[in-house]
Amino acid sequence: MLVKVDDVIIPITISDFHPDNTYTVSPYSHYVSYGGFEEVKHLNNPPVEALIKLVMNPVAWYFRRAELDKVVYVNNYLLSTNLYPSVNSEQLSAVGEALIGWFPDRVIVFRSVDQRKNPHVYQALEANGYEMVLSRQVWYMEPGEAVRTRQYKEDVRVLRNHGYEVVDGKDLSDEELARALHLYNLLYLEKYSYYNPQFTLEFMKLARDEGILHMRVLKRDGRIDAVMGFFIRNGVMTQPLFGYDTALPLEMGLYRLLTLITLQEGLQRNLLVHASGGVGKFKKVRGGKSVIEYNAVFAKHLPVRRQRPWKLIKLISDYAIPYFRKMDF
Template structure:
């Protein structure tokens, strides 16, 4: 018998309790960190304290993986095979100095606030005073660490960018994201959306809702996710453990949806909401990469996500990647930032943080927008 899922607030509390007791690797195989907590606006938020960053740490935890290692992988991936040697030389000329600055900044041991080890964290609206209180408490509790706050986008949380800057944080470009409002009738007039919705509701593949999911499905769902995000894309993506999938099934921390073809699960979608946010997103998506492309599994999953967002009366955070695909389905491109605070550190670390931030503020928007075209 499947019992009703706990409330979203309780699910987040249970996630954090387990993370504090067992560490980040309980939920994400490549997230070696400890968890503590801090209170913002009477809400308990996770605080991750990572072990020294390594090449194996997921980008959702490690600034080095996010800004250096992942970017190097992308540069090599986009370069024509015959020119990959040149791309490596050019990449090293950019990334080596950045790597030195990052090391000198202390960001390899950064404390991350509000980070649930997913690609896109969602936040409620906090006031300027709450950010001031947060910054003061962090300096008191973690005086020897720099702090980072991921997933800051003015279009998602309109005041965050300004409030963080006014509190002394630096906003560093991190990635291009795509936002969509499924409540806008124009979204559903896109030809690609119309075709995808028709495909989603064709009878050859069954849509499996959260209430139909079973424990026996979870190993397959994890495999589908890993086929896409780990094997097809990058080992720096978060590698969700089977414990995480079990927790999502029990608590709806991520609301699991699936696609079934001839009795076998062939697609999975994990929908994430946060109390007080008007957005939903999907940090977890996967499909059987061996199936014929004509089945359009990714198209079906994204159509399902769009449909769920409309049903929930939420705006849709498409996250990053697949730019052309998402823009053809109502996604608008925006820069997302990671906030860094280092005002309390020693002179060398403050200087390295300042130079690191200034460098990325100058070059990252150009690179991200250029890469976005591919």
């Protein structure tokens, strides 16, 4: 669905619980299935992992019973990162008030709110009574700063030595698009989690043909080994499509090469790069700066039993945020 206020169009999604929903449409998948049960595997500490799962089991039951997933997500493009259009505080207030009237039995959640690129959104929503709940830690990269780092220069050397050709996604055949989609699936679904966004080949064709995503692939000897796809909004670019052949040796440095061509695209277009979350140390040495991303949550119009799970998530997130900032996730 779409909401229009003045000349600004904002997508919304109406969510209900399903165990296989991606985290982009499900608070339960975000905070429990993915964030609670799957992410703990990366701690590499079996006793701590077992303890967290022991605690999470009753929490998961409670969240389902309290209808945590009965929400309206605002500015939700069904992607990991949702960039904001040019929108002012009055328009944000109007959208919020309208949604409460249209969906009086649902929590209203604005996704992807941070204080780096959209501080006015953060301030306006907070002033309207929204609770800022931890979503994740994300990274912004200034291409003009990144090119001055030693790592950037080393990445350029690696790309040159490996002999990859950077190919525009507009020139890809349907078969090559299928290969690109497979590379995304290898990284973001098979290696990370099936709670991440899942694209179809039909979407890939639409993205190519209509310019929804600007795609670039790394190709050598007729074979595509990595893919990156980005979109631009309000002076920022972000890359929801990112993948490479995980069977190839790590020494190939395909992730770093994708990051390199991302920065080069940003430099060419004079854009700030929203580098999403994860691999913080990698992004930091290339000039990345971290910021906490929030879900802005409004539930005050609902019965207390529906508000309580969000108050619990808020409480936990307030304790977790200093740890996130310290650890460079």
